[in-house]
Amino acid sequence: MTASSLRRLSAAFTLFAIGGGIAQAADWSDTAISWRAGSDFREPFNPKDIKKNIFALTHASGYAYGSNYFNLDLLQSDSNDPGSLNQNDGAQEAYVVYRHTLDIGKLRGSDIKFGPVRGVGATVGFDWNTKNDVGYNSRKRMLVAGPTLMWDVPGFLNTSLFYLHESNAPSGAFPPISNVRGRYTYDAHAMLNASWGIPVGSLWSFEGYANVIASKGKDEVGNDTGTETNIDMQIMFDAGAAMGHKKNTFRVGLEYQYWNNKFGNTSATTGGQGYRAKTPMIRAEYHF
Numbered sequence: 001m002t003a004s005s006l007r008r009l010s011a012a013f014t015l016f017a018i019g020g021g022i023a024q025a026a027d028w029s030d031t032a033i034s035w036r037a038g039s040d041f042r043e044p045f046n047p048k049d050i051k052k053n054i055f056a057l058t059h060a061s062g063y064a065y066g067s068n069y070f071n072l073d074l075l076q077s078d079s080n081d082p083g084s085l086n087q088n089d090g091a092q093e094a095y096v097v098y099r100h101t102l103d104i105g106k107l108r109g110s111d112i113k114f115g116p117v118r119g120v121g122a123t124v125g126f127d128w129n130t131k132n133d134v135g136y137n138s139r140k141r142m143l144v145a146g147p148t149l150m151w152d153v154p155g156f157l158n159t160s161l162f163y164l165h166e167s168n169a170p171s172g173a174f175p176p177i178s179n180v181r182g183r184y185t186y187d188a189h190a191m192l193n194a195s196w197g198i199p200v201g202s203l204w205s206f207e208g209y210a211n212v213i214a215s216k217g218k219d220e221v222g223n224d225t226g227t228e229t230n231i232d233m234q235i236m237f238d239a240g241a242a243m244g245h246k247k248n249t250f251r252v253g254l255e256y257q258y259w260n261n262k263f264g265n266t267s268a269t270t271g272g273q274g275y276r277a278k279t280p281m282i283r284a285e286y287h288f
């Protein structure tokens with residue numbers, strides 16, 4: 001690992017630590033554990049449909065000058081996405097996302113509002129993952145920064161334009177990945193992001209995110225990457241409230257993910273295998 005990589009990683013985890021300290025003085029917070037599952041996941045270069053169970057820990061909070069968001073996904077594949085140690089058990093992955101949004105209007109003491117926009121923010125954060133699959137063995141690190149617009153809707157709708165600095169250090173057994181040595185840094189690129197949580201009546205909500213990610217140049221083995229689209233949305237029902245319990249405690253729903261050119265891989269580079277996923281899921285979550 002280079003000195004510059006260490007500095008970037010240190011900065012990312014310092015940011016997380018600062019955000020964690022801010023969350024202790026939160027005006028509001030919501031923490032949840034969740035489970036979702038589907039049988040139509042796909043992975044680049046793999047022609048098979050993959051079953052996955054995904055367990056998550058999610059935390060969101062707001063304080064006087066902004067908000068924090070943290071999510072940890074633990075993903076367990078079936079044997080169609082084989083693990084590097086025990087292929088019958090399937091691969092395991094951990095994926096972390098952290099974002100901190102500073103509300104510029106709150107910082108300056110006067111809200112920034114115009115038209116349907118209720119606020120303007122600056123967002124920074126990181127993505128981090130590790131996976132033990134046979135073919136790739138991802139070790140992704142990505143730093144994120146850019147402006148955010150907060151829209152005046154019931155619930156929330158935020159849109160952001162992010163600058164991405166991404167690298168990976170794959171160590172899979174299959175060529176040509178097996179010939180890659182060290183950490184590879186992609187070209188700097190942009191991402192257009194939207195995230196939302198819109199109430200629908202008293203017991204339902206429509207939630208999710210959408211990312212359109214520009215090409216990040218050449219991949220580790222010299223192939224051109226493509227524009228990536230990842231849309232993940234769910235309809236959630238507040239089952240706990242429907243049974244007379246506290247609102248927003250136990251929720252169930254249906255989720256759908258559309259992911260094209262997954263991780264920048266295209267039909268041309270994968271031979272048409274696994275670069276696009278259309279995945280319905282069931283979902284349950286408990287908030288505390």
